[in-house]
Amino acid sequence: MTTDTLQAFHLYIDGQFSDGTGDNARLVSVNPYTGAPWASVPEASDADVDHAVDAARRAFDTGPWSRYTPQQRAAVLRRLAALIERDAEKFARIESTDNGKLYREMLGQWRYLPEWLYYYAGLAVSDIGAVLPSDKPNFTAVTRREPVGVVAAITPWNSPGLLMLWKLAPALAAGCTFVVKPSEHTPVSTAAFAELIHEAQLPPGVFNVVTGGRRVGERLVAHAGIDKLAFTGSDAVGRSIAEAAARNFTRVSLELGGKSPQIVFDDANIELAANGVISGIFAATGQTCMAGSRLLVQRGIERPLVEAIVERARSIRLGDPTDPETQMGPVATRPQYEKILALIADATSEGARIAYGGKPAAQGGLFVEPTVLTGVSNDMRIAQDEVFGPVLSVIPFDDEAHAIALANDTRYGLAAGIWTEDVRRANRVALRVRAGSIWINAYRTVGPFAPFGGFGHSGIGRENGHAGLAEFQEVKTIWTEL
């Protein structure tokens, strides 16, 4: 296929846009709604990856960036925030075209993202260390929080801009330099973001983009010039990244998958719970790490709750992600679409029943019906493996202890929702469910100040909040003899 007619985006290395050092192949981005190719980026070569890491290394070790005061770094973050505010619509359109998510949802995300930069600009100029209570009268001891160094960020296709900025904002606040590799399925917003970095006049080498697939990721991960790997993606790839990182003792944080429970007790407000369960699983066509994919429902209210959910699922409007009336778009890629249908078939062969959906949707293309499965037991594959699609598995429970046991019977631990009018019970359960984010009578709220990450196979480390900044810092203790 010729790539001449597609919008072309570039690598960004050491402050320069380029199409790579050699005769680089082009990676073509396909609009999942229309099926049409629409943009292309270069497939970075090994030499391009090395060039990007070397540039980031130089910028960290010797460049002007390493002499910036925290106040100057904070000013850079605020400048970038203002540029994102200006261009939020453009980036929302790019991402909606690249991954098929609703334009209005992407716009909401991009309009909120400057808050991450403002938040970390604030943290950059707050305390950066502590005076320690030395037990030796002739010594003082202080700590300093210093940048960890060169960061490589590897991101997935579902929210490329958000998941890059959750890493970039604290990394720059800490004083790190950055090389990012977006997913081969959705590289465009990250490549286009380099234009904002250029406009904000960050010193060359502070921010670099290399585009490509697994080979580019592997080259980056194995590179001895990287001090810290910040990865968001599947647990399978996360494991291989942790193994590769171990060879160079590279610091690593991993934000991986989930199989998050929505726990609905029999005293819950059923209408509110049904709304929360619906948005928890069907938002972004179920393609969110925090998707509430297991509905744990107290046995006595299973029927009315499932009826309320099915009624809402039936009214979800599928269609063009850029149409403001659309409520659910297509799945982002064909392999993902096939995986979702195969997991539904697997569940029904194990005895699950389809209360709603379960098939390719009438729209054709990569559309799957919002799907509600009943008769699921927690040991089925559909309840244990991440689907990353619009599939809700309903699992009844008898009492509080049973609900907690089911909630924790997973290798993941990213998030959970608890629906009850009993505040004591809500808090008891919140303390015992092993997951990084718990929502009580709510789901999917996040903020720059609120740490986000997983227990168990959902990952290592936290993004956002003070904890998110610490991921990009080393602690140094300085003793002085008096």
Ligand code: NAD
């Ligand atoms: P993926 O793991 O297939 O790919 C993620 C990134 O890793 C891509 O950029 C890919 O090119 C790269 N990659 C693939 N193999 C690699 C290797 N061997 N070495 C280095 N890099 C490699 O994930 P995906 O399908 O793009 O995204 C979906 C997954 O992301 C889901 O599991 C989802 O739960 C997870 N996710 C997690 C969070 C979170 O914050 N916990 C957020 C969003 C998505």
